[in-house]
Amino acid sequence: MPAHKVLLMGGGAGVVGSGVLAEIAGRYEIRSYHRTPAPSERGKVEFVSGDVGEVGRFPELVRGVDSIVNVVWYRQPGPDRLFARTEASLRALVSAAQAAGVERFVQISLPPATSRLESRTPYLYHKRAFEKEMGASGLKVTLLQPSAIFAPQDRLIHVMLDLMQRHRRFPLFGDGGYHLSPIWHQDVGWLVGEALEDRLSGTVLAGGPQRYTYLELLELLQRYVPQRVKLVRVSLPTGRLAVQFFNALGWHVLYTYEYDWLVSDLLGFAAPSHPGREFRTLESFLEEGRHA
Ligand SMILES: NC(=O)c1ccc[n+]([C@@H]2O[C@H](COP(=O)([O-])OP(=O)(O)OC[C@H]3O[C@@H](n4cnc5c(N)ncnc54)[C@H](OP(=O)(O)O)[C@@H]3O)[C@@H](O)[C@H]2O)c1
Numbered sequence: 001m002p003a004h005k006v007l008l009m010g011g012g013a014g015v016v017g018s019g020v021l022a023e024i025a026g027r028y029e030i031r032s033y034h035r036t037p038a039p040s041e042r043g044k045v046e047f048v049s050g051d052v053g054e055v056g057r058f059p060e061l062v063r064g065v066d067s068i069v070n071v072v073w074y075r076q077p078g079p080d081r082l083f084a085r086t087e088a089s090l091r092a093l094v095s096a097a098q099a100a101g102v103e104r105f106v107q108i109s110l111p112p113a114t115s116r117l118e119s120r121t122p123y124l125y126h127k128r129a130f131e132k133e134m135g136a137s138g139l140k141v142t143l144l145q146p147s148a149i150f151a152p153q154d155r156l157i158h159v160m161l162d163l164m165q166r167h168r169r170f171p172l173f174g175d176g177g178y179h180l181s182p183i184w185h186q187d188v189g190w191l192v193g194e195a196l197e198d199r200l201s202g203t204v205l206a207g208g209p210q211r212y213t214y215l216e217l218l219e220l221l222q223r224y225v226p227q228r229v230k231l232v233r234v235s236l237p238t239g240r241l242a243v244q245f246f247n248a249l250g251w252h253v254l255y256t257y258e259y260d261w262l263v264s265d266l267l268g269f270a271a272p273s274h275p276g277r278e279f280r281t282l283e284s285f286l287e288e289g290r291h292a
Pocket residue numbers: 009010011012013014015016017033034035036037050051052053071072073074108109110145146147148149150155156
């Protein structure tokens with residue numbers, strides 16, 4: 001039987017992509033499209049160099065492809081024209097995919113945010129517009145909506161641990177009562193594999209196995225920092241001003257829209273009720289780091 005060919009948009013080297021590659025390499029032929037070759041992909045993929053904003057210009061990219069997995073989007077909040085260009089480019093990719101007989105599109109999406117964020121943030125509304133179009137395309141579509149993802153090089157847990165270690169102080173925004181359910185990047189990759197096998201479709205919220213309040217998460221991380229870390233309580237409006245201030249200085253550990261999303265308490269959803277795998281806990285990941 002000919003191999004099932006997957007176009008991995010954004011490649012297998014990022015936070016999500018590395019989890020996807022770890023789960024599906026060897027089971028599929030993978031064509032990986034992103035900007036810079038990654039040593040971790042060598043021998044596992046056919047690398048094609050390019051920018052997602054240009055992908056619509058290369059319909060030949062989908063030739064012979066059965067499924068597309070898209071792990072790329074931008075994290076920085078603007079400007080509108082950047083996201084509009086990427087949305088248009090991805091729409092052209094979907095048209096090319098339809099014409100080439102591609103069956104399936106698995107998209108790493110984002111969980112619902114507040115209506116204010118959804119309507120005002122180009123990062124969000126262009127992604128949603130693309131996903132809506134894709135949903136109407138006739139392709140089999142799976143939209144995976146992960147909560148915060150942890151991985152060897154993630155931008156959440158590692159950044160928090162690093163800041164705690166360096167400054168021995170860490171901000172607690174408000175009462176820290178809003179939630180997160182962090183998910184391991186390979187568990188996201190496994191869900192992608194399930195979608196490729198036709199066992200998962202539609203829109204799937206993907207939390208991890210444990211739901212923490214932000215305060216509980218900070219208290220957990222404190223245990224993995226050798227120094228004593230003091231949590232400094234700041235009110236929600238002051239926290240937001242501080243994030244805006246640091247963003248204006250070019251320091252982007254947390255963008256303002258990410259802050260608003262975090263404190264809106266919309267990121268603490270459960271793991272998908274899908275049989276076949278016990279998801280990794282954040283604690284087991286932190287324990288492994290402690291002994292590494
Ligand atoms: N991380 C999270 O906690 C989280 C949670 C929920 C949803 N998501 C979603 O997951 C997706 C991936 O996030 P991530 O954290 O894995 O990001 P990441 O670690 O920054 O990885 C992004 C990957 O995409 C490629 N890429 C970036 N810009 C590109 C461009 N202009 N053209 C082509 N390829 C490009 C990069 O490779 P090159 O540099 O070689 O191009 C990189 O391998 C995003 O859609 C994000 O919204 C992430």
